[in-house]
Amino acid sequence: MHKLVINSDIQKTSEVEKLIDKVCEDLHINEEIYGNILIAVTEAVNNAILHGNKEQINKKVTITVTQENNQTHIVFTVEDEGEGFDFTKLPDPTAIENLEKPDGRGIFLMKNLSDKVEFFNNGSKVSITFVV
Secondary structure, eight states: OEEEEEEEEEEHHHHHHHHHHHHHHHTOOHHHHHHHHHHHHHHHHHHHHIIISTOOOTTTEEEEEETTTTTTTEEEEOSSOOOOOOSSSSOOSSSGGGOOOOOOHHHHHHHHHEEEEEEEEEGEEEEEEEOO
16 A cells, blocks of 8 residues: 655654654544554654664665554564564563653554554564544
8 A cells, every 4th residue: 555665764654654644634534543653653753763674774664564464453563673572571670660761662552552462573573453
């Protein structure tokens, strides 16, 4: 449906926001789901830039958007060129010892704002599904 490739520059997230705006407008997505998509996908892209590609400007982040299940599901896939991470061993950001930490909530947000989150390629690719 749509594909966007950006450099690992945090300033490029505005291009991702434009993509999300276009997709949600084309599909007539309601405001609540739009807000969830915007936050979850932006978090995934930020993670790809900061943690996956370690802000190496020459490395790319690829965002693809597809529809599945008779177009009732919209899937945003974000892939970086990093080595991945162990997504099975993430600290719980709601645990008392983690509440004051300034980071570590991105994947938690993605999981709580979407209908499904799946990791591939050792964690360097994430698929975020929303039922529309």
